[in-house]
Amino acid sequence: MTSPGGRPDVLRGPEDARVTTIELFFDVVYVLAVTQLTELLLHRLHPAGVADAAVLLLAVWWAWVDTAWITNWFDPDQPRVRVLLIGLMGISLVMSSALPEAYGDRGLWFAVAYVALSVGRSLFVASALARRSNLHRNFQRLLVWRTVSAPLWLAGGFASGPLRLGLWVAAVAIDSAAAACGFYVPGWGRSRPAEWAINGAHLAERARLFVIIALGESILVTGTVFGALRHDWATLAALASAFLGSVALWWIYFDHSAEAARQAIAVAEEPGRLGRSGYTYLHIPMVAGVIVTAVGDDRTLHHPTGESDPAVIGSVLGGPVLFLAGFLLFKSAILGVRSRTHLTAVIVLVALGPLGLVLNPLALSALSTAVVATAAARSTLLVARTVRHPG
Structure with a gap:
């Protein structure tokens, strides 16, 4: 990172990547x-x-x-x-x-x-x-x-x-x-x-923290709604699905790719270009996806065995689709990786849309969580296999 020019008493040091x-x-x-x-x-x-x-x-x-x-x-x-x-x-x-x-x-x-x-x-x-x-x-x-x-x-x-x-x-x-x-x-x-002489590692860490904010808010909403409802097997199952869905989204982003992307932008010749594409624009659909997912979790918790109207279907499936689509683009922009695993998950989630018309919100949420969790697990296994057999 080169100096941007300015009053030295207010500028960061060129290697200062800490989040204060x-x-x-x-x-x-x-x-x-x-x-x-x-x-x-x-x-x-x-x-x-x-x-x-x-x-x-x-x-x-x-x-x-x-x-x-x-x-x-x-x-x-x-x-x-x-x-x-x-x-x-x-x-x-x-x-x-x-x-x-x-x-x-x-x-x-x-x-x-x-x-x-x-x-x-x-x-x-x-x-x-x-x-x-x-x-x-x-x-x-x-x-x-x-x-x-x-x-x-x-x-x-x-x-x-x-x-x-x-x-x-x-x-x-x-x-x-x-x-x-x-x-x-x-x-x-x-x-x-x-x-744009930036410290890529710092910008990556700031973006990661905002994703944590969004995921944390999602869990907060889920827990608050569950606490106000009558506890039975259906609401407990809906809580489990919502919680595991948030864990799966966290796993997809943080298991390997977030750190790999931080390292990539930290050594990039033009970190400003990657900062603009990967962290300024392509995090937007991921954050939107977490928010929409939280809305779907709320609707599912309130009426787990009711009917799945278009709003429920759109939020339960649309939230993960937004997140995964943004994540796909982010990995491609920063790491040059096109993940078939996550693309397949997006296709499956979209295909589940018509099925939502005959499933209750709990069943639809469980299927959505299963798809995202499977994508997270498979991605982790592929990374572990690559580490063991780099050739």
Whole structure:
């Protein structure tokens, strides 16, 4: 990693890959954000509601991941950076608390908080970097992009109904396209990933911790719902299926691939390119998959032996499909590996969709968990076989 240029008292050392306690403290707010998103989607299991939740998930993700990139360059233990993170944490708390009513009375609160995060963070970084450094120009470009989307977020906060959603879709599309477009600004050109001097191991660890946040929230929701229900064999079986499903998702991500990917990006010639593709974009479907899976677990726990309506089928099967699809793309981008095991699991889960019309939620959840667990076990066995027989 080369120096990004800036005031040396606030920059990380080039080999400093540790995740500091203030970064972990900052992430606590996003436990609330993921919980709120799960709750919002749970009560909006229809196409328009899914679109509502998707927009807010992307906003939450950009609020978090942009901060993760900043702490990759700036030392969070330095007073000015620590104060910045605490300020961003407070604003994130306001944003997260507004999520359940973001399409109701708290829309403006959400929009103002999100804009304050995105614009304020970029202003701080642009002022802290040496003016002739590549990253200074890069954050000037990012500031332009965030400033362009800001009026759409704020206008959506004042609007209501479909107009709010339309304005926010346009705003989050701009924010999501920024990095893919190299933050292109007429007259300033675009930024190249080769100029993004990051510590790949640090960014990988930050992303892994966010996956843990999402999985932890899923278990928290499952345990809370189970505790409030009458305990019988059906709810106990649904709890077991939900728990084992979360374990299987954890196993798939953390058993081997997460560490292998961390090592790959740590030694990559252009870690910025891998950081953009694998950790900035391709973690989104995995996090979304965990949230959708948690919604499916909630619905299954409430009515394990009832009928499986489209919302139940979509969440019970769709959550793992999203996670596995994102994981497939992530492995391909970082490790250059195309996993037939996980692709087969995606195909099987999609094929189970019509069967859900004749199965109750518990049976469908059990089948989904079995498919994901089988993929996790087979992947582990293949890795162990490769280690024993590398030729």
